[in-house]
Amino acid sequence: MASTQRPILCQKITAMLQGKSFSIGDRLPGERRLAEMFKTSRNTVREALCNLESMGYLEIREKSGCYLKNKEGCISWEMLRKRKSIEASRQLVETLYLVVPGLVRTETLRLSPADITELETATSRLGEAIVNFDLSMISRVYISFFRSLAEVSNNGYLILLLKELELAAKNLEHAGTGLSEVQIDSLFAYHVELFNALKTGQPEQAEKLAKYCLQTFSQMVLPDS
Amino acid sequence: MASTQRPILCQKITAMLQGKSFSIGDRLPGERRLAEMFKTSRNTVREALCNLESMGYLEIREKSGCYLKNKEGCISWEMLRKRKSIEASRQLVETLYLVVPGLVRTETLRLSPADITELETATSRLGEAIVNFDLSMISRVYISFFRSLAEVSNNGYLILLLKELELAAKNLEHAGTGLSEVQIDSLFAYHVELFNALKTGQPEQAEKLAKYCLQTFSQMVLPDS
Secondary structure (H helix, E strand, O other): OOOOOHHHHHHHHHHHHHOOOOOOOOEOOOHHHHHHHOOOOHHHHHHHHHHHHHOOOEEEEOOOEEEEOOOOOOOOHHHHHHOOOHHHHHHHHHHHHHHHHHHHHHHHHHOOHHHHHHHHHHHHHHHHHHHOOOHHHHHHHHHHHHHHHHHHHOOHHHHHHHHHHHHHHOOOOOOOOOOOHHHHHHHHHHHHHHHHHHHOOOHHHHHHHHHHHHHHHHHHHOOOO | OOOOOHHHHHHHHHHHHHOOOOOOOOEOOOHHHHHHHOOOOHHHHHHHHHHHHHOOOEEEEOOOEEEEOOOOOOOOHHHHHHOOOHHHHHHHHHHHHHHHHHHHHHHHHHOOHHHHHHHHHHHHHHHHHHHOOOHHHHHHHHHHHHHHHHHHHOOHHHHHHHHHHHHHHOOOOOOOOOOOHHHHHHHHHHHHHHHHHHHOOOHHHHHHHHHHHHHHHHHHHOOOO
């Protein structure tokens, strides 16, 4: 659960950054120093900095620190595509969790033979990426499968959202268990089962398998999940 | 269920449009003529044209016809913001259905007192829009409530997605029941109940109310829903 002090701390930090002593590109004081300055915990500081990154004020460079990016704060798709933090990976996975199971459920019964062929191709591309043992490529190909589904849905918002996630996946920092044999086997096995559920028109089964797939994916790219 | 001929028809139409006899801005033959040309039903033609609009090839102008927009087909957030068709409204509502209930469920227990205040302000803005009897404003304010929730989630993708939906809502064509007294009363009543469930930290209740809210919203803006 997020700290209740977080939004207030965000306001205090942005007020500080908007003052004359900070210029774009400046490095912020470290977490420990900020916690002292604002009489709060380092955890609260870390949460607030993540918020401010999402709002476009800061850039968090892993192992380096936080840098002032924009005094007004803004956020654009362009910016999201370039992020490289674990926090960015977490948001990507969270968004997939929110969108994919419902998308799978609603599209299962709308698939034409041509759509099935398209999804079959996407599934074999995933197989190739797995053989090449390339985690960044696996992530992209994996998301592109669901982008193909979004294209079936004919919903412009979902098509573009999945496309953005696919572009962002290129830069993912992977901090999860990575590519152990077991992970790969279960990711691909669930994925093939998902494809079969889609092909044979079983919406509930497809939705359930999509959730399993996402869990395995999440374990690969995120720590402690 | 979508016609299985649709994807094939889409390919045939794009092949036709990419030929030399069509230039950007040209009006396509009418639905009846296209159905004759490709030996298919008008329903299939209509579905295919909707697909091609989403893919950026066409612009559908209600009561006027379809116009060639881009021979390569592309789709951008910018383009989605400017659409005015009932199909665009349908996609907007569908996306809200897919994203909002889950967002409400996960954020309920993460709300700080400052977040609650922000959502309370958004709720009273909705009340004002209702008093002004302005359907376009109601749609925008309504979506902005969920954008505020996305900001709590600190998830850049969801923040921007909801922002895009909010921008698109400005242009919504409303073809639903519109603003009858009963509609307005139930929209606002459900919304206040949703706010209370969020405030008192009841995730399941909040998720259920969010679905009711969306149903009422959908009836206002879409035909036959």
